[in-house]
Amino acid sequence: MTSDLSLLAPATTPAPTAESDPLLASKFAVPEAPPFMVLRQRLLDRVSKGVCEPLMVVSGPAGSGKTQLAASWVSAGQAPGPVVWITLEDGDGKPGVFWSYVVEGLRRGGLSLSPTVDRPAQATIDRSFLVRLAADLATQPAPAVLVLDSVDVLTDQQLADDLDFVLRHADHHLRLVLVGRRDPPLPLYHYRLIGRLAEIRHDDLAFTTAESAELLAGHGVELPQQALASLVERTEGWAVGLRLFAMALQGHGNAEDLVATIAGDEANIAEYFLREVLKAQPVDVRDFLLKTSILDTVTPELAQVLTGRSDARRTLAALARANAFVQPVAGRSTAYHYHRLFAELLRAQLVFDEPEEVPDLHRRAAGWFAAEGRLVDAVRHAVTARDWGYAASLLIEDLAVGQLLLGEKAAPLGQPFRDMPDDVDAPEPALVTAALALAGSDTDRCAKHLARAEKLMDTGTPEQSGALQLAAAVLAVIVACRYGDVARAVSLADAAEALLAQAPPERVAAHPELRALVLSSKGAIQNWAGAVEDATATLREGAKVSSVPGCERPRLDCLGQLALLEAYHGRLRHAAVVAAQVRELANQCGLAPQHRPAAAEAALAWVAVERYDVETAWRHVRTAEATIGIRDDPLSAAALALVRSRLLRARGDLRTALHVLREARMPRGGRVLSPWLEREIAVSQARLLVAMGRPDEALATIDAFEDHASPEVAVVLAAALLARGDTDRGREIIATVVEATDVVAPLLVDAWLVLSAEAAKRGEGGHARAALRQALRLATPESYRRAFHEAGPRLRQLLRDNEELAACYRSLGTSPDAAYHRPSGDARPHVGMPVVVDSLSERELEVLRYVAAMLSTEEIAAVMYVSVNTIKTHVRSILRKLSASRRNEAVRRARELGLI
DSSP states (O other), rough: OOOOOOOOOOOOOOOOOOTEEEEEEEGGGGOOOOOTTOOOOOHHHHHHTTTTSSSSEEEEEETTTHHHHHHHHTTTOOOOSSSSEEOOOOOTTHHHHHHHHHHHHHHHOOOOOTTTOOOSSSSSOHHHHHHHHHHHHHSSSSOOEEEEEOOGOOOOHHHHHHHHHHHHHHHTTTEEEEESSSOOOOOHHHHTTOOOOEOHHHHHHOOHHHHHHHHHHTTTTOOOOHHHHHHHHHHHOHHHHHHHHEEEEEEEHHHHHHHTOOOTTSSSHHHHHHTTGGGGSHHHHHHHHHTTOOOOSHHHHHHHHOOOOTTTHHHHHHHHTSSSSSSEEEEEEEEEEOOHHHHHHHHHHHHHHHHGHHHHHHHHHHHHHHHHHHHHHHHHHHHHTTOOOHHHHHHHHOOOOOOOOOGGHHHHHHHTTTTOOTOSSSSSHHHHHHHHHOOOOOHHHHHHHHHHHHHHHHOOOOOOOHHHHHHHHHHHHHHHHHTOOOOHHHHHHHHHHHHHHHHOOHHHHHHHHHHHHHHHHHHHHHOOOOOHHHHHHHHHHHHHTTTSSSSSSHHHHHHHHHHHHHHTEEEEEEEHHHHHHHHHHHHTTOGGGGGGGGHHHHHHHHHHHHOOOOOHHHHHHHHHEEETGGGHHHHHHHHHHHHHHHHHHTTTHHHHHHHHHHHHHSSSSTBBHHHHHHHHHHHHHHHHHTTTTTTHHHHHHTTTOOOTHHHHHHHHHHHHHHHTTTTTHHHHHHHHHHSSSOOOOOOOOOOOHHHHHHHHHOOOOHHHHHHHHHHHHHTTTTTTOOOHHOOOOHHHHHHHOOHHHOOOOOOOHGGGGGTTTTTTOOOOTTOHHHHHHHHOHHHHHHHHHHHHHOOHHHHHHHTTTHHHHHHHHHHHHHHHHHHOHHHHHHHHHHHHOOOO
């Protein structure tokens, strides 16, 4: 351990000094090892290596084990020659006294010095004495090792210069080992530059976990590995700290629990710090240490703010040099940290001495950190001062309220507010409480505190800050979206975007999560309102804005909604690619399956069922239904109901499938279905009724829709009319669909299958096969299979009987999971990949596939029965949409996106 805990050797008869004072023999005695001594071989080996150099320094704070290390090495007998030990004390730094001890120590160590080298006869040492001593040392048969313990007392520059003179001229026959809390004023830099200085410093002296366990075992204390690691972390490997902890833990059956409770203000530890460290400091330095102890990391600039001292930089550097439990932070030359236990003692002492000053110190620190842009530290200090209004206003004015909604990454900023009372009478704390409630998915509590904040804003000063209004608007948008209040949500989103435009650009740029949160909510509510095109544009913009670190949550929400919309539009490959991005990002964020967006899994389920991959679709349905967010996502829940009904129909359970759809159309919690989902579910319901032989009920189901000309309604209307026998009207309606130019592929497939079934029913085999061939051609790019399974026995018979048609059907794509289950050598989408802003049309996708097959423009025109100019127009559009300059680049990018 250290000399402070060691027994000194008994004194022998003193001899008179040149100044008539006796030389104390105890100063030449090597300290004995205490019974709890830990043999630290790693350090003993370093000392053995270090004494090969002329100068070695063992320096560390009080109680770090430096003296006992040197004493253990001397006792081990590994020195290259005679060893002289001198323990220095106050007063021994006088030249006459110091050199008297050195000469006497050398003689006691067995060195033969000439009679001309005697103890100095006066306080002033002349050069002749130094020359004679150096010359005598140079003639010794073996190098002598002079260990000077407690060299802190050697503050006289002339004395240090004299010692350096002797060391340099002893011809390597003197090895000097300096042990102390601070370095003496020798030119250490010179020895360091020429590579002749060995050093063991504070970090080297820290006990390792294994050494700490051995020390505790010497006191009869044994701790589990985790508790031991915690103890070493708390003590920072400080020898005396470990010893005092060991003493406190002795005899306790619950030693493991006690580890976490002992702090720097524990009686024995506090007494040690007070006596060994604070007592040695001037009053102004003690005041400096107390006031700066509230910081985890101390910088000169912040120390000056807290203490008012202009010499903060020099004071910190001096404390670090003195090993006063103040250490430089690694890699930061002007930043320091206090030993953890020492800081705990200082803070306890500060509270005891000046309790009224503590909050003000924390407020000053908070202001400095805020000015430096270190919001988390600023908030933490303001909260420590129990100034909740100031802490919340720091967060609000920084535009950081959105960070509280970003999951685990918001913990450092949100954690300080966990104990904030609910009734702080200011709008900023109310908004912070609302945001934390929203982060915890407690929408009702958020709405309550948001209303309280808005009331406080209304009754406050008229000059409300823009940051305060913006924070309230962002939270209000999300709450309105959660409640499905479409009109209010859209209005609030517009207001929030206007406030964002008015906010300082540099602050908005520093917090992209605000715009990302607004856009994700606005896109979701537009989607719910049925403004599908607007929603798609908003969500794409939101995905783009949130493609920066820290915005993973809103990006996941935007991409999940986009994937569902892409699936609805029949762009199955793109839907799978976007959903794969969601999965990849969720994996990077470490999100458990239940915390992932339900919309992405719903989209994958939709893709799988359209491709008639029943097993995969059921898996995605179960995964989506198990997510926590499904409760607050009625759109995904309705989409899942639609998928589930199609899966039940595939199982042959048409009655249950119909029941699921009817249940899905019933309002829940005052919310009505999104118009596009309402229409999709009603159309699916009508199709089921047609399949069940109930065309009149099917017609009644879709009769509620005024727009019978919409492709979705028109296809099922025609099927119902044909099933009821109204052939002419049914054929007329279905003809308008297949002749239209803006109908999405899935509906065209359904339309051609209706025509094929009608032709087969009339015995027109050629027409039936031609229509079926068209349906297969349209289904191939996205691998639609479900419609063919639901088409009825006549069409399935056609597929079986015609090898060409059967081959076309067998060639229909693969599982929707292909986008993220490709072999490792294939290109795969990644999280940073942008979503295609302008989706390719069905015709463009068809042209793109022919381009990938290396067909010329003329060949593509011939295959598709269109003009060459039409193909050129399609190619130009493809290049523009894929941001490509050449055909092969467009093909490569399309493959990366999973489009082909």
